[in-house]
Amino acid sequence: MMNILKTLSVSLLALIPVATQAHDHKHHHHGEAEHVAEGEGLRVLHAWMAEPEGDEARIYMEIENQSDAPLVLLGAEGDFASGFGLSGMVLQNGVSVAVDLPELIVPAQREMDLEPGGAAILATGLTEHLHEGDVEEIHVLFKGQEIEIEVAVLERGARQHPHAGHNH
Amino acid sequence: MSNFWDSLSATTQDALLLAALLAIPALVGLVICRGFALRPLLGGLIRRFFWTNLVFVMLVAVAVAVGIGLIAQERGLRQASARVAEKFDLIIAAPGDQTTMLMQTVFLQAGDAPLIDGPTYDRIANADRVALAAPIAFGDSWQGAPVIGSTAEFVTHLSGDLAEGRLWTTHLEAVAGARIPADIGQSFTPSHGVGHGADDSAHEGVSITITGRMQPTGSPWDKAILVPVESVWRTHGLADGHSPEQGGARIGPPFDPAYFPGTPSVIVHPEGLAAAYGLQAQFDDGNTMAFFPGAVLTRLYGILGNIRAAMSLLALISQALVAVAVIAGLIVLARLFARHIALLRAIGAPARMVFALLWSHTALLLASGGLLGLALGWAAVRLTSAAISARTDLIVTASLGWSELHLLAAFLGLASFIALLPPALALTRPIASDLRQ
Numbered sequence: 001m002m003n004i005l006k007t008l009s010v011s012l013l014a015l016i017p018v019a020t021q022a023h024d025h026k027h028h029h030h031g032e033a034e035h036v037a038e039g040e041g042l043r044v045l046h047a048w049m050a051e052p053e054g055d056e057a058r059i060y061m062e063i064e065n066q067s068d069a070p071l072v073l074l075g076a077e078g079d080f081a082s083g084f085g086l087s088g089m090v091l092q093n094g095v096s097v098a099v100d101l102p103e104l105i106v107p108a109q110r111e112m113d114l115e116p117g118g119a120a121i122l123a124t125g126l127t128e129h130l131h132e133g134d135v136e137e138i139h140v141l142f143k144g145q146e147i148e149i150e151v152a153v154l155e156r157g158a159r160q161h162p163h164a165g166h167n168h
Numbered sequence: 169m170s171n172f173w174d175s176l177s178a179t180t181q182d183a184l185l186l187a188a189l190l191a192i193p194a195l196v197g198l199v200i201c202r203g204f205a206l207r208p209l210l211g212g213l214i215r216r217f218f219w220t221n222l223v224f225v226m227l228v229a230v231a232v233a234v235g236i237g238l239i240a241q242e243r244g245l246r247q248a249s250a251r252v253a254e255k256f257d258l259i260i261a262a263p264g265d266q267t268t269m270l271m272q273t274v275f276l277q278a279g280d281a282p283l284i285d286g287p288t289y290d291r292i293a294n295a296d297r298v299a300l301a302a303p304i305a306f307g308d309s310w311q312g313a314p315v316i317g318s319t320a321e322f323v324t325h326l327s328g329d330l331a332e333g334r335l336w337t338t339h340l341e342a343v344a345g346a347r348i349p350a351d352i353g354q355s356f357t358p359s360h361g362v363g364h365g366a367d368d369s370a371h372e373g374v375s376i377t378i379t380g381r382m383q384p385t386g387s388p389w390d391k392a393i394l395v396p397v398e399s400v401w402r403t404h405g406l407a408d409g410h411s412p413e414q415g416g417a418r419i420g421p422p423f424d425p426a427y428f429p430g431t432p433s434v435i436v437h438p439e440g441l442a443a444a445y446g447l448q449a450q451f452d453d454g455n456t457m458a459f460f461p462g463a464v465l466t467r468l469y470g471i472l473g474n475i476r477a478a479m480s481l482l483a484l485i486s487q488a489l490v491a492v493a494v495i496a497g498l499i500v501l502a503r504l505f506a507r508h509i510a511l512l513r514a515i516g517a518p519a520r521m522v523f524a525l526l527w528s529h530t531a532l533l534l535a536s537g538g539l540l541g542l543a544l545g546w547a548a549v550r551l552t553s554a555a556i557s558a559r560t561d562l563i564v565t566a567s568l569g570w571s572e573l574h575l576l577a578a579f580l581g582l583a584s585f586i587a588l589l590p591p592a593l594a595l596t597r598p599i600a601s602d603l604r605q
Binding site: 070089090091092094096099101102105106107111112115116117119159 | 248254446449460
């Protein structure tokens with residue numbers, strides 16, 4: 001209901017001209033995203049985000065460290081946002097609050113799930129309007145290597161990737 | 169426009185949304201009443217039919233209060249339950265259902281759980297960036313209150329300094345939760361199990377003395393008794409976590425894996441949030457499950473989110489229905505003062521002025537009811553929060569937020585349009601016949 005009210009109020013306030021934005025299709029397409037990307041001793045699976053409501057998007061994925069050394073996740077790079085960082089969630093006075101993280105360490109031979117309510121790659125200052133069905137490319141930055149993976153944009157409010165748990 | 173809106177802070181968005189919603193009835197009123205000094209006539213209408221007006225205002229107020237109270241109470245309960253989980257950064261347990269283990273470990277709901285063995289606990293306790301790894305051993309009770317075995321460090325982590333008394337120094341001493349009805353120095357014998365099926369005689373001969381009391385935590389732990397985990401193990405005839413070489417009277421970590429009987433769960437407090445995610449990945453490995461209670465609760469709240477949206481919509485619909493019922497009543501009421509209206513029109517009052525007068529009357533009743541409903545809703549939330557806090561183990565501190573203000577403003581906007589109906593109908597009445605009444 002509040003979304004309806006928000007839309008109504010935005011319409012009432014719509015005296016400000018709508019800014020049109022250039023749309024970069026270079027690393028963007030519509031359709032099915034690749035589910036797996038592999039690097040040296042690691043795999044990244046099922047990267048996704050829910051259709052953003054604001055100018056930020058939390059990107060989730062499964063990271064498998066198949067090596068015998070800890071894997072350090074540093075962040076990401078991409079064309080559809082002005083900044084990328086790592087973010088976690090903590091409870092403060094009964095409310096979930098996002099907290100910036102400098103890095104995340106995936107232990108040797110372990111898997112880390114970036115998922116709603118937990119850690120995520122946070123894209124800030126979105127430069128494109130992302131819609132359900134879009135696919136965006138990002139480079140996930142690890143210490144010593146980076147991996148290119150496609151991020152599927154799912155419906156607004158999505159809680160998990162439709163293939164979550166599938167072992168490709 | 170969307171980007172401009174998104175660039176605003178949440179508070180600014182909420183304030184603008186409220187202003188936009190309130191602008192609707194204000195604009196309608198301005199257009200209808202512009203150029204007329206209606207206050208004397210409106211005052212006369214209110215005074216002439218004061219008690220009838222009051223009944224209508226109260227009807228609207230109760231409907232608005234119920235809607236606002238429901239939304240505020242739901243938020244208060246959600247935040248209270250989440251607040252409980254804040255001290256439980258990471259839970260590690262044997263593989264199973266996370267929600268069940270969350271209920272058992274954080275909310276102290278009785279149930280069976282497989283145990284984590286000594287070597288596994290040892291790996292957890294000695295993992296990098298673990299600041300605290302506390303075993304949580306449950307299963308016994310005293311007068312319905314769960315008796316939980318853990319470490320003194322966990323008591324301090326949970327409650328800070330004790331409210332009174334001191335921490336335990338032997339396995340036959342305990343620290344009571346803030347709401348345990350027992351005095352310092354009082355002794356008890358734990359029952360085996362929790363609830364109606366608890367066996368009061370299983371641990372005969374064991375006498376544990378309460379030496380301290382925790383600060384209130386606003387959680388089910390306020391109605392629990394904490395004992396050294398060694399006490400739980402010894403009471404059940406098990407090894408006490410320490411080798412004979414360590415000495416029979418030793419209390420607290422480190423534990424010897426060979427003499428560690430097992431624990432249903434371990435609370436881990438990491439040296440930071442990034443460390444927490446690393447530890448979760450390390451110990452969610454098939455042999456154990458590791459999860460964040462906050463994340464599990466967030467998932468549950470996500471499921472409940474749709475219910476919350478439905479509740480908001482139902483609240484608005486119920487208010488609109490009450491508003492419609494009030495309008496119907498006002499249309500009937502209009503017949504009572506039809507003669508006065510007819511007289512006004514007969515002496516030359518323009519139809520637009522009569523329309524404005526009747527609209528103002530209806531809008532004033534609905535707005536007064538709405539504002540009174542906000543106050544009643546706030547009072548109701550305070551009362552029910554206190555009642556829920558007294559009957560449950562949660563400290564519910566519900567308060568009014570933007571959602572409730574938006575709901576009220578949306579109601580006022582809707583009411584300003586519904587209020588067009590009574591004057592529109594009143595103006596269709598024949599003046600001559602109304603004057604003869």
